[in-house]
Amino acid sequence: MLHDPPARSSAPAPEPAALRPGEPRSIGPFRVRSRLGSGGMGDVYLGSTRKGQQVAIKLIRGAQLDDDEFRIRFRREVRAAAKVRSRFIANLVDADPEADLPWLATEYVAGPTLSQELAANGPLPQADVLNLVAGVAEALHGIHRAGLVHRDVKPANVILGPDGPRLIDLGVVAAVDATRLTLTGQAVGTPMYMAPEQATGSRPTAAADVWALGALAYYAATGNHLFEGDHPAVVLYRVSAEDPSYADSPEYLRAFLDALLVKDPERRPSLDAILRSLGVPDQAVAATLPAAGPPDLPSAGAGGR
Structure with missing residues (x-):
C-alpha cells in the first residue's frame, strides 16, 4: 500500500540553529524557539503555540517591505495558501500580511528534504x-x-x-x-x-x-x-x-x-x-486525460515503455 513509512532509515532532520542577538523571540502569537534557515525574502524560524504545536514561521525582511506591489502579492499568496488543506502539505496555520514585518506560519514537519x-x-x-x-x-x-x-x-x-x-x-x-x-x-x-x-x-x-x-x-x-x-x-x-x-x-x-x-x-x-x-484509493475522479493525450497511464511499477 502506498504511503507506508519509508523502508530505509532517512537522513536526520537538520538541526535548528540557536537564535542570534537581535532576532525576534516572538512573532505574532508564536514563541520563537530557533532559526531554521534564511532566504532571499527573509528568515524562517521554528516557533510554537501556547498549546505546544510547532510551526515554521517565514518572516519577511528586506527592500521589498517598501514595495506596495509586494504587499499586495503577499496578501494574495496568504489567501491562496489558506484555501488548500492536505495531509501531504505543510498547511498554513496563521499569517499577518499587514504587520511591519509580514509573516506566515505553517505546520512544522521534522525531517530532511x-x-x-x-x-x-x-x-x-x-x-x-x-x-x-x-x-x-x-x-x-x-x-x-x-x-x-x-x-x-x-x-x-x-x-x-x-x-x-x-x-x-x-x-x-x-x-x-x-x-x-x-x-x-x-x-x-x-x-x-x-x-x-x-x-x-x-x-x-x-x-x-x-x-x-x-x-x-x-x-x-x-x-x-x-x-x-x-x-x-x-x-x-x-x-x-x-x-x-x-x-x-x-x-x-x-x-x-x-x-x-x-x-x-x-x-x-x-x-x-x-x-x-499509482493506486491511490478513494479519489473522486472526474475528467481523466485530455482528449488528445496519451492513453491511460499504466500502473506504476509495471515496467516497460
Whole structure:
C-alpha cells in the first residue's frame, strides 16, 4: 500500500540553529524557539503555540517591505495558501500580511528534504519513490482543486516527514489566472524543474506542476536532474529547446515519465489519472486525460515503455 513509512532509515532532520542577538523571540502569537534557515525574502524560524504545536514561521525582511506591489502579492499568496488543506502539505496555520514585518506560519514537519536525503543516502528504492510521488501528487491535487498552481515543485520543497512526504513553500502558489511574476519581478520556479512552457515565459498552469512531478520522480530514483548547466540561463535554454533524457531511469518508472514529461502541456495527464495509476484509493475522479493525450497511464511499477 502506498504511503507506508519509508523502508530505509532517512537522513536526520537538520538541526535548528540557536537564535542570534537581535532576532525576534516572538512573532505574532508564536514563541520563537530557533532559526531554521534564511532566504532571499527573509528568515524562517521554528516557533510554537501556547498549546505546544510547532510551526515554521517565514518572516519577511528586506527592500521589498517598501514595495506596495509586494504587499499586495503577499496578501494574495496568504489567501491562496489558506484555501488548500492536505495531509501531504505543510498547511498554513496563521499569517499577518499587514504587520511591519509580514509573516506566515505553517505546520512544522521534522525531517530532511528530498535533496538532503539523497545527498546522504543516494537514490530512493522503488517503493519509496512511488510513496513519494503519490504523496506529492495528492498535495498537487489539492492545490489544483483550489484553482491554484504551485509553480516550484523541487527536491528542496519536499520534506520526508515521519508520516510521509510534505510539499512546502506554498508562498509561491498562485491562482491559475494570476501574473506569472514573483514579488521581485522574475519568473517563478527553479530552472531544473521548470516545464518547457514555463522556461519560455508562459504563464504556468497545472500541467507545469505535472511536468515537475515527473522531474521529481526521476531525481528521486536516480539522483540526477533532467537538465543541468553552469548557469540558470543555460538550463532554461535546454529545458525549452531540448527533449528530456532519462535513459538511466529504472525500468519501472519509464512509462510514467513518458506520460508526464511531454513537451505539449495539453497532452500531460491530469492529477486524477496520475493518482489512479499509482493506486491511490478513494479519489473522486472526474475528467481523466485530455482528449488528445496519451492513453491511460499504466500502473506504476509495471515496467516497460
